Amino acid sequence: MATGSGYSPVVPSGDGGVEVELDQDHPGFADPAYRRRRNDIAALSVNWLAGEPVPFVEYTEAEHGVWRIVSHELSRKHEKYACREFLHGREALALPTDHIPQLDEVSEHLVPITGFDYAPVAGLAPLREFYGAFAGRRFFSTQYIRHHSVPLYTPEPDIVHEVIGHANQLASPKFAAVCEEVGRAVGRSERAETLAFLSKVFWFTLEFGVVFEDGSPQAYGAGILSSFGELDVFRKADLRPFDFAAMGSVEYDITRYQPLLYAAESFDRLIDDLMDFYRTYDDEARERLLAASAVA
Ligand SMILES: [Fe+2]
Numbered sequence: 001m002a003t004g005s006g007y008s009p010v011v012p013s014g015d016g017g018v019e020v021e022l023d024q025d026h027p028g029f030a031d032p033a034y035r036r037r038r039n040d041i042a043a044l045s046v047n048w049l050a051g052e053p054v055p056f057v058e059y060t061e062a063e064h065g066v067w068r069i070v071s072h073e074l075s076r077k078h079e080k081y082a083c084r085e086f087l088h089g090r091e092a093l094a095l096p097t098d099h100i101p102q103l104d105e106v107s108e109h110l111v112p113i114t115g116f117d118y119a120p121v122a123g124l125a126p127l128r129e130f131y132g133a134f135a136g137r138r139f140f141s142t143q144y145i146r147h148h149s150v151p152l153y154t155p156e157p158d159i160v161h162e163v164i165g166h167a168n169q170l171a172s173p174k175f176a177a178v179c180e181e182v183g184r185a186v187g188r189s190e191r192a193e194t195l196a197f198l199s200k201v202f203w204f205t206l207e208f209g210v211v212f213e214d215g216s217p218q219a220y221g222a223g224i225l226s227s228f229g230e231l232d233v234f235r236k237a238d239l240r241p242f243d244f245a246a247m248g249s250v251e252y253d254i255t256r257y258q259p260l261l262y263a264a265e266s267f268d269r270l271i272d273d274l275m276d277f278y279r280t281y282d283d284e285a286r287e288r289l290l291a292a293s294a295v296a
Helices: 032-046 061-081 084-093 103-114 127-136 159-170 173-188 192-207 230-236 267-279 285-295
Strands: 010-012 018-020 117-120 138-141 210-213 216-219 238-241 260-264
Touching: 018 032, 061 084, 061 159, 061 230, 084 103, 084 159, 084 173, 103 117, 103 159, 103 173, 117 159, 127 138, 127 173, 127 192, 138 159, 159 173, 173 192, 173 267, 192 260, 192 285, 210 267, 216 230, 260 267
Parallel strands: 117 138, 210 260, 238 260
Antiparallel strands: 010 018, 210 216
């Protein structure tokens, strides 16, 4: 996830390390062992340089236990609520369910399918870097996992979101092609507002998108598909017709379930529209879209 973020800030700690600033409401806020763990994992990627091997995280048995619970519970819900393309990607990728995969393990599964690989980042990556890397079929991912006290909840994106949400999506050749176009569009987006508009469209599509299949709204967004709670409620949201001008203009609150979502009328139409949008996206696209929607 990148837009709006939700990632906890990572700041220098003064002793040469880094500190992850958890919010007071974070389930791990009052757990010193978890705080140290987060700092140590963040330091691995802060010190990582492109081209070096991806840092290996020695996950604990408790952390693997969290992954097992979330994998199992999300998998059951995907059968009911995920769109078919996501389920096909999930089957092709065959992520481990008994342990947290290293990012290299994710890449080993994903590269042969769509060419996307996983690289580490401590928290929020700058938008231009995060989306821009898609042009080279690279996905920047955090490596920490949520607090063990509430395995089915996290206030911030964690490796469950990055891998179960995004890697399964990126195992679809169609979604991977869309994401590559997102990266190319970033290369044509020199103005900050152009990039911000693009990231909001990304939020309402590849993070929180819904598509009708056989008359039923199915999730294809990684944000919904990695959230145990949101999978139960997204169908109750105000589902509006697909509309890029609206997506890029509306405000949203990342700290709550999304009350407003945009639903594509069919999967083929969704991919066509996304490809057309990102292929032609540049610094003038936002004005063109807003002008067209005003005329309509
Ligand atoms: Fe995401």
